Amino acid sequence: MVAADNIVVDFKEAFYGFMHAAVDDARLGPLHISLYAAILHFYSAQEEQGPLSVFGKHLMQYAKISSNNTYHRVIQELHRYGYIHYLPSYNPVLGSLVYLLKIQHT
Known part of the structure; x- marks a missing residue:
């Protein structure tokens, strides 16, 4: 499970932390940013009560990802990279559960 002190509950903290980290993380591309934005959209709509419970097809629609394989690759990479x-x-x-994690950036 996820340590409680590593979970982000504030939308702005998650957004700014991710965007600052994305600038320096060469592993991230437009699909990662788009999917993270979709996750933030649903998190905000859920009134920032984590974890986010969401279906992949909904995230895919908002992130403009049409391939199931691409979606699974990108969401697993966001998980593996610690976002x-x-x-x-x-x-x-x-739905699947998504926790927003605190992002360490310099």
Whole structure:
């Protein structure tokens, strides 16, 4: 599970932390930024109550990602790079859980 002190609950903190880190992280491209923006959109709509429970098809629609394979690759990379904690749900009724993580930037 995710340590409580590593979870971001503030939208602005998540947005600014990610954008500052994205400038210096050569691994991130437009798809990562677009998907993170979609995650922030749903997080904000959920009134910033984490974790975010969301379906991949909704994130894909907002991030303008049309391929399931691309979506899974990008969300797993955001998880692996430490920007989010992603817990996929294989249940068609329950959404996957996404935690926004504190981002260390210089």
